[in-house]
């Protein structure tokens with residue numbers, strides 16, 4: 611379940627169909643996919659096999675040629691340097707397409723005059739078109755596992771805008787407790 615926000619007035623949208631509709635109106639594809647195909651400890655090959663139909667369909671939708679599984683944990687060597695590549699506003703000459711299997715992160719999308727933040731977690735598929743100014747950071751547990759699609763992996767490098775706008779936004783995640791409480795209907799205030 612993704613959470614869409616529009617800081618600084620911080621309108622919060624966490625209804626799945628509304629998130630999908632609002633993002634679609636902004637040119638961003640969002641879908642919630644079934645996560646039950648594989649266990650949490652499945653290998654990358656098992657994940658790619660289990661989602662082969664979705665992977666092929668997405669390849670046809672966007673002209674993607676390859677897909678892989680990225681697996682980032684707090685102990686991943688060079689994690690800080692990796693995150694520092696993507697937490698500054700940038701664009702790519704390729705779409706950025708992710709299906710989140712585990713962990714959480716925030717995509718900040720700079721769309722015209724507005725910045726939207728999309729907190730993604732397990733089951734969320736997000737497709738950010740090439741040329742969209744954006745940045746990304748992990749939530750506090752510094753964990754993400756996702757299927758990625760590529761048109762050409764050699765071309766997938768960040769092109770920085772240098773705007774500095776990323777420094778104006780706090781990467782605050784609601785986190786799994788928020789979703790767990792809402793999903794079970796036991797949330798209290």
Ligand SMILES: [Fe+2]
Pocket residue numbers: 696700701702706744745746768
């Ligand atoms: Fe990016």
